Amino acid sequence: MNKKVKTVLGPFILVVLLSISRYLFSSKMTFITEIAIYSLFVMGNNILYGYLGMVSFGQPFYLSIGAWTSAIFLAYIGHNPILAMLLGIAGGVITGFVLGPFFIRLRGDYFALINAALCAIGVFVFQKLLIGITRGEDGLWFRTQMSRVRLLDIRLPNNFFFFVMIIFFIVLVLYSHMNNSVLGSSFKALKVNERKMRFLGFDTFRIRWIGFILASALSSLSGSLYALNLGFVNPSLGETHRAAEVLVATLLGGSGTVYGPFFGALGFLGIKDLVSRWVTRWELVVGVITLIVMFRFSKGIWGGIRKVSLKIYDRDERSAGRCGRQRS
Amino acid sequence: MNLNLWITSLVYGLSMSGVLFLVSVGISIGFGLMRIVNMEQMVYYTFGAYMAYTIVTSTGSFLLGIIAAVAVAAALGIIVETQLLRRVYSREMMFTMVVTFSVFLIGIGIIQYIWGLDPKPVASPMETMIRIVRVKVPLYRLLIFAVAILVYIGIQLLLNRTIMGKAIRAGIENPNNVQGLGINIYKIFTIMFVIASGIAGLGGALYAPLIMVGPYMGWDMLLFAFITVILGGLGSIKGTMVSALILGQVMALGGTLWAPLAYIAPFIVMFLVILVKPTGLFGVRGTAFGFES
Numbered sequence: 162m163n164k165k166v167k168t169v170l171g172p173f174i175l176v177v178l179l180s181i182s183r184y185l186f187s188s189k190m191t192f193i194t195e196i197a198i199y200s201l202f203v204m205g206n207n208i209l210y211g212y213l214g215m216v217s218f219g220q221p222f223y224l225s226i227g228a229w230t231s232a233i234f235l236a237y238i239g240h241n242p243i244l245a246m247l248l249g250i251a252g253g254v255i256t257g258f259v260l261g262p263f264f265i266r267l268r269g270d271y272f273a274l275i276n277a278a279l280c281a282i283g284v285f286v287f288q289k290l291l292i293g294i295t296r297g298e299d300g301l302w303f304r305t306q307m308s309r310v311r312l313l314d315i316r317l318p319n320n321f322f323f324f325v326m327i328i329f330f331i332v333l334v335l336y337s338h339m340n341n342s343v344l345g346s347s348f349k350a351l352k353v354n355e356r357k358m359r360f361l362g363f364d365t366f367r368i369r370w371i372g373f374i375l376a377s378a379l380s381s382l383s384g385s386l387y388a389l390n391l392g393f394v395n396p397s398l399g400e401t402h403r404a405a406e407v408l409v410a411t412l413l414g415g416s417g418t419v420y421g422p423f424f425g426a427l428g429f430l431g432i433k434d435l436v437s438r439w440v441t442r443w444e445l446v447v448g449v450i451t452l453i454v455m456f457r458f459s460k461g462i463w464g465g466i467r468k469v470s471l472k473i474y475d476r477d478e479r480s481a482g483r484c485g486r487q488r489s
Numbered sequence: 490m491n492l493n494l495w496i497t498s499l500v501y502g503l504s505m506s507g508v509l510f511l512v513s514v515g516i517s518i519g520f521g522l523m524r525i526v527n528m529e530q531m532v533y534y535t536f537g538a539y540m541a542y543t544i545v546t547s548t549g550s551f552l553l554g555i556i557a558a559v560a561v562a563a564a565l566g567i568i569v570e571t572q573l574l575r576r577v578y579s580r581e582m583m584f585t586m587v588v589t590f591s592v593f594l595i596g597i598g599i600i601q602y603i604w605g606l607d608p609k610p611v612a613s614p615m616e617t618m619i620r621i622v623r624v625k626v627p628l629y630r631l632l633i634f635a636v637a638i639l640v641y642i643g644i645q646l647l648l649n650r651t652i653m654g655k656a657i658r659a660g661i662e663n664p665n666n667v668q669g670l671g672i673n674i675y676k677i678f679t680i681m682f683v684i685a686s687g688i689a690g691l692g693g694a695l696y697a698p699l700i701m702v703g704p705y706m707g708w709d710m711l712l713f714a715f716i717t718v719i720l721g722g723l724g725s726i727k728g729t730m731v732s733a734l735i736l737g738q739v740m741a742l743g744g745t746l747w748a749p750l751a752y753i754a755p756f757i758v759m760f761l762v763i764l765v766k767p768t769g770l771f772g773v774r775g776t777a778f779g780f781e782s
Contacts, residue, residue, distance in 0.1 A: 216583050216586055216587070263764055267763065269583065270582060271719070273586065274712075274715050274716075274719060275759070275760060277715075278712070278716070278759045278760050278763075281712060281752075281753065281756045282753060282756050282757065285752070285753040285756075401708065405594065408587065443598075444594045444595070444597045444598040444601065445594070445595055445597075445598020445602065446598070447591070448591040448593070448595035448596075449595060451588075451591035451594070452573075452588065452592070452595070455584065455587060455588055
């Protein structure tokens, strides 16, 4: 199949399936919306963890940057939710652009922990320092401030669902394009052997910087969608606890793949939903699942699906006598 | 600000330094010797605090509580090290980080399962106040610091004066060579790990009367402990002690000036230190720990 067609077709099928399931399980609509929003967040973390090989314990900070930018814009300045979302993304891009050069020259655990520190500082800033603007623990409510957008009135949950689906589709297409492009290959090569990469003449610093900016932009997009979905934001959105969740979701789905983050978000939120119905102690379950995934299924859910499908595909191909062709 | 406030803040800072040192020494050893980021140290800390709570409320003896805390923490350390961590020593740092983090989550889950979610108070073991220049300060806080100093001296003696300490220091330099000399490095790993987890349990038990014991008490302490280790430099016990002293005072001073600063000041310190000098105060340069810095 043509690569360009494949880039668009995969996301299209996924979004159509999601839209169908919205009508099949109409009571689960908000849950599906949340999965789509959460998978954007996981996709951001996946660029760092899966492609670049950097663990970050502070991704919720970038999420809260997007959420707060949109919330503050809607509550005090304007009324247009689309503009608020774009501003949220811009906030994430600027944050990544400014912090990038300082952070990405650090390695491994330093990078993880400076992000955790940043996350704690972020909660402090939004909770205590800017209490006049953000209303502290109470959260900032702006549901009534949102105005009607011309084509799609996204204040209604049903329309918001389709709005999220459109964004999810666009981001997935771009993501899968990135995966196939030189940039995605450079990310993966960087993870395997940075020194060799530099030796070949690539500016590894800049590649990593771009990855960092992309990750923080995706996280903040997810954050501002969260804000628009809930109609309010409070500082608990950026808490350090959430950093663990997004890492687990990334691993669960299969890191370093295009559709892994979606299955990770689906699996993680689904397990959390099911578990919290019976037990309130989700930490135990999440911890055990992570250990099992780390030791037994290092490719995650999507890796498992692909393995099975490749086997079937291979059998077909071998019978057609076209074996040995390289697939992505 | 008057003298009273300063001295109280100083004593508070010293007790905080003691706890920080006890909790983070295990992480420092893990970095230096086993080259893993052992985030599950906080499980032992939390278990220590809970054991202190259980024993103190049932028997009333704080000393028994401390002994039980150290014993349980060390036992947990043996289980985790021999069953799980031994499989991940050769993996990359990112892998061990996520694995130990999930052990930490499992630990929190088990604690919630046994003791429930609500915070528990631990009775204060002593009410004695002593006088320092007209100011009354609680003796217990000073005792915590004294215990930390004793532990520090003990570890230094173990590392510098015994034949096992020599093997450990050689193991930090190059584990393969030590293995080649016929010393079982894995046995040494286990011994050090058990010592480290016991000390973390001791820290939890000592700190328990000063705070409310809750299942999430490890979360904040995890970050503080890492700040201590990183500020001091990876794998340096002396650096860990010095940075614990600094951070304890930073927290106490921050809390005296403006209450929320007590929580956030260490993060700001860590943020600045990592940006300016990523090797920490006593860190070693070179590729020793997988970093090129």
